[in-house]
């Protein structure tokens with residue numbers, strides 16, 4: 001059996017979820033869109049089912065997968081529906097629904113619903129992706145209530161720069177939100193992971209932690225609360241071949257790495273088809289039997305190469321951690337010019353092996 005695998009520590013997932021709730025003092029929707037950022041949405045939802053206040057996903061397909069697995073907790077569709085005919089399924093499966101555009105509001109007004117919906121009414125407070133214009137917000141709220149199709153409305157918005165702790169933009173977005181919701185008596189939800197960890201002053205009835213659940217920091221700099229997160233995923237494989245090269249020999253496609261001295265090269269069963277970033281340059285950290293080493297040469301589809309020269313005890317069968325509890329995905333991401341979100345979401349082909357920790 002190919003040794004590449006991702007170990008998923010569900011105890012760590014629960015620890016991170018509890019941390020989100022504790023530090024915010026709010027109810028928390030566990031954001032498990034995109035197959036729980038590559039960690040497996042059904043298993044992660046089951047692991048949190050006893051305690052999560054609810055879940056959030058990107059689309060009804062993801063929500064139905066959870067309902068099919070008997071997840072009964074509230075599930076929020078973060079972009080609402082994409083076509084009005086999804087409303088029948090939203091009602092049938094008792095899903096919560098973001099309304100971010102006037103066309104969605106109109107579709108709800110026209111829909112034949114027997115049970116009133118829970119709607120999260122989204123304001124564009126400056127992210128400028130989705131959300132109602134501040135000038136339309138109060139009228140949309142009143143129309144939803146007047147439609148008779150809605151039982152409850154939560155007021156929400158989304159930060160663009162909450163991961164930049166000294167950037168004033170989040171405060172500006174908050175001020176705009178406060179102005180737009182003046183006089184409305186309803187619960188609010190603004191905070192994603194960086195805002196849960198870094199912006200305690202933001203009011204929250206509900207928080208929406210995503211990346212922090214998986215134990216990765218959303219910040220580029222060290223941050224005290226983020227340091228309490230426990231990484232959930234360990235991406236592992238083993239050394240499947242070793243060769244001793246003299247100085248001046250190329251390694252891998254395009255001869256992107258040339259040995260500068262006699263070098264022991266380890267070949268690891270992990271490649272970009274598993275989601276390991278092809279753009280990771282030579283020097284990207286890896287752990288071999290727990291010891292720090294580095295990637296050398298180009299990442300290929302099924303294999304990558306590491307430097308074993310400083311690790312005489314390492315060899316065939318040595319355990320390789322590409323990221324995990326010791327080597328953080330955020331460090332690998334920084335070397336590869338990406339973010340841990342993308343490393344996790346890109347994961348494929350490798351089996352996910354779950355443990356309770």
Ligand SMILES: *Cc1c(COP(=O)(O)O)cnc(C)c1O
Pocket residue numbers: 031033078158191192193194208209210211212218
């Ligand atoms: C994905 C998403 C989140 C979670 O963001 P993280 O940065 O992973 O915590 C929260 N809210 C919305 C609207 C999202 O789309």
